Amino acid sequence: MNKIWLIIQREFLNRVQKKSFLIATILLPLIFPAIMGVLVYVAKEQKKNATKETILYIDESGYFQSDSTKYIFKPFHGSLEDAKRAFNLDESFGLLYIPKFELTDPNGIKLYTKINPSPTDVADIERIFENHIKDLKMQQLKIDQKLLDQLKTSVTINSVKISEGGQEKSSDSKVLFGVGMGAGILMYMFIFIYGAQIMQGIIEEKMSKVVEVIVSSVRPFQLMMGKIIGLASVGLLQFLIWIILISTLSTVVLGMFGMQSPTQEMMQMNGQYAAATQGSNSLEILNAFTQIPWSYVIFNFLFYFIGGYLLYGALFAAVGSAVDSPAEAQQFMFPITIPMLISYFALFTFILQDPHGPISVWLSIIPFTSPIAMMGRIGFGVPLWQLLLSMALLVGGFILTTWFAGRIYRVGILMHGTKVNYKVLAKWFMQRG
Amino acid sequence: MLASCNYPSSFATYPFKFLTIKIVEALVARGVTKRYANHTALDQVDITVPEKSIFGLLGPNGAGKTTLIRIINQIINSDGGEITIFGQKLNPDHIGLIGYLPEERGLYKKLKVGEQLIYFARLKGLSKSEAVLKIKVWLEKFEIKDWWNKKVEDLSKGMAQKVQFISTVMHEPKLIILDEPFSGFDPVNAQLITDEILQLKQKGSTIIFSTHRMETVEDLCDDIVLINKSKVILEGTKKQVKAHYRTNTFTVEHRGAFSLNGSLYDLIRQETLEDDFHRSLVKMRTTGSPNQLIQDLTNVTEVFSFSEKVPTMSEIFITLVKGESNE
Incomplete structure (x- = not known):
């Protein structure tokens, strides 16, 4: 255990001390609103000055x-x-x-x-x-x-969600749509970026041939888990910094522009919806925004990030251990990315459109798709049994993939110059200690 | 040269064992076996490594040396057999006792020398402060103290090799396992490492040396084991092995050509050096005293030098391995 801790520390410090981490962590939350702002500004200017x-x-x-x-x-x-x-x-x-x-x-x-x-x-x-x-x-x-004008009637439906305790909460489906989309995309990016980093790290260790020196001091499984957990903590730190930065920034921005948050601008830009539904003015959107149970959403995001990351991270680790170069890794990336892509596209085609439909429900329960799918649904309210089932399956899923990856990893890291295909991987998997 | 080594063919066909008389063993392996799907990497391997010795683990490529070393380092598990280290059954606590320099070795390129060595030392179980003290001693010894904050990628290959060696021995392991330690080392560093190995032995470490560079075996090793096709085919002290493979062949330099008639000797070869000077290779058919040969020689020629032609490790190695593959 002590040694895993050492590896976690090493991996964590390695990444966090890099300039690229600092830049990504601090600039990214600024870049997104900045790009959004610039786009909105340009679009407005273009309209004004269009010849x-x-x-x-x-x-x-x-x-x-x-x-x-x-x-x-x-x-x-x-x-x-x-x-x-x-x-x-x-x-x-x-x-x-x-x-x-x-x-x-x-x-x-x-x-x-x-x-x-x-x-x-x-x-x-x-x-x-x-x-x-x-x-x-x-x-x-x-x-x-x-x-004709007298014939026209404007109807606005205020959707109000009644919780089991009888508490009423007004909700805005467009805001929930936005939250689901944002969380889903963020999940997709996080799993991919950090999963790829695990793989890259392992390939580096293999290429520099330092790995055999290390596994003479620690078990291969400890090295793999240390790396996975170390990177996970980097991801969590980054996420926390973002939350803090974004929440303080948006408070500042809200104060400066008199309740005109960039998200709202986006909402209005986003659509003819906003223009058509006259009732939902900015104040109501803002209201709906504050009505979202953020701590609940963030808690679930963290859970599914950790779960999904561990699930996919183990698979990325297995791929990294099997190959000698990043180029070789491509062939094995395909089966890993497929479920990710399915859930990513399903996010837009099914989950956000119909969060309680059968496809959405199943995708949010199956471990390989659940991290992204559940993020799409979470704002709309998910029955507790579905959430618990999905979480339990995700935990089971990552235990399974970790076990699977560990068996390939322990053999793969010591192999150099072997031509690896799925048959070889299966053989490694079956091999005893 | 090879053609002159006419070892009895029976020597090559069955494993030979010699009694080792030393009492304390650094490492004993009994019946160690490792099987993979298609082949057996180690088949009932027995080795005994005496304490405070340099032990040569020899064998051609693919014989199973690295597999055995990985099992000793607990990187992989054996399928059968038992290994004891200083009398104790091999267990994870032994990791700190062993220093391992693998054949496939490297360092983290982006890490600084100091950081890297501390990390490795701590993985071996040292505390941070202990690690720093010991690393400083070694860096001073190799006169590379100012490398502490250098990144490995900025070091030359030879410099990195020194760091790598330090990482193997800094935690003062009682058992040091070096897999092809000189591959990739320049002659200067190789000599430096050789001196260090001898010093470490003097200080009480046991060194297992896996190599197919026979000159180093000849120079350094006290005991050897030869593995071929996953089996031990020869084990013993270097002296014993060499004595066993004596062929009663002598090199004589002399003035005046001669021919040996009779049933006692074979004249294997006679070459002319200059004018009337010759060098001859004479084999005694029976194990008799060399004095008898000298006496007989002085009757037929003028002897300038006389020495026994002892087989080199390289010759023994090649004969045995070839003998195996001819079976």
Whole structure:
């Protein structure tokens, strides 16, 4: 035990004393909001200063209304062929050809451009027509705009979660979506980055051939576990520093910008949702944000990080011990990354969309996918039995992979220049002491 | 040279054992066996390493030397047999007693020399303060005190070899196991290490030396064991082994060519050195006194020098190993 402790210390100090650790730990929490801020700023500026594009148009229908905030429409008088020629010579963005059409069947409108137009350009121009035709139809049908406005009703549903004790908590599914996504992605990154570091460390020991010197003093299993645990503690330290940095920073930022947190900005940017649902204004989002049981989420994140990391870390260790160079490791990375990728994609396609559906539930229980899948679900509330089952299976899972990896590791680290394939790994696994 | 070594073929076909008279054994292995899926790496291996000696563990590549060394270091387990170290059954407490320099060796490139040695020493069970004291003594001895804060990657190969050697012996192990210690060492460092090995022996350490460099065996080893194809085929003190493989062959330098007739001697070879000077290789058919040969020689020629041609370890090694593979 004493020796494992020495190895843990060594691994921990090795990483923490590196400049790269310091930079990653302190800069990353600053970089993300900074990038977000810059993007938001640029997007806003672009909107403000965007030069209006010119579009030539030939209107044979007489229905076209040329007022738009985004484009300058210039009428062209002449045939379509002349217009095309003129369009080729000047700097206009597009040439819009509007033939005669019936209001009930607006067809045949064409937009000629020099470069492929973006979907939003096409949609914007379509909307100009749609709005104008709608107005015309309303006039035809003698519908008053006021009457129409009176028909409109805005409904906002406040979702309130009632806990078993009868306590009511308002929640916001969009905020939960964001939390699930963030936690899931963070989990994915953590497991991958730290798992890969275990592998890299082991390959380094093998390549520098220091490993046999070490295993003459400690059992190979102790060396492997020392490395895994040492790196885990580096990961946890990094995570804790991030939590502290982010929470203090956001408090500072919130104070400075008067409750406008960057996350909120993102939420609003994120979507037409936010624009469409008029009810959820920033204050409510903020409220929902504070309503999230953060300590519960963080506790679970830590549990699943440790569990998932140990589970995958052992597999990364086994791969590292089997190969002689990082390049050789590629072939064995594939089966390890598959369940990670499945859970990562499922996070967006199933789990966040339908956190209580059967696929989401199963993915959050199976040990190989549960760390990421459970993070996606955790904010939405997970039944206790599912959480406990998932946790128990995860613990069982990492004990199994550690045992499995240990058997390969003890043989692999002493092998040099062997051509390794799955058959060889199986043989190592079966080999006695 | 080889052709001249006509050992009786029976010597090569069965393991020979010689009685060792010393009482305390640093290491005794009895019936040690290690099997892998496709082959047996060690088959009923018995060795006895007397205390305070330099013990040569010899054998061609793939004979099983490294496997045996790894078992002694408890890196891998044997499938059968027993090993005792200073009379005690091998157990994890012995790790601190052993200093091991593996054939596949290296250091952490990014670590500083001092840090690295402290780490290794602590893994061997030393406390930090003990480690620092002992490492300082060694660094001073090798006159490399100012390397403490140097990273290993900034050291030259020869410098790294010194550090590596220190890491093997700094915790004052009673049993030192060196697997091909000179491979990759430049001659200067090799000599330095040789001197250290002899000093360590004088101070009471036992050294197991695995190698196929026979000159070093000839110079350093007191006892040897020869392993071939996972079995011990020869064991004993260097003197005993050499005595056993004496072939009653003598080298004579003389003036005037001669031929030996009769049933007592074989004239294996006679070469001319200059003018009338010759060198002859004479083998006595029966184990008699060399005096008889000298007497007989003086009758036929003028003898300038006379010496027994003792087989070198290298010759014994090659004959035995070849004999095995011819079976």
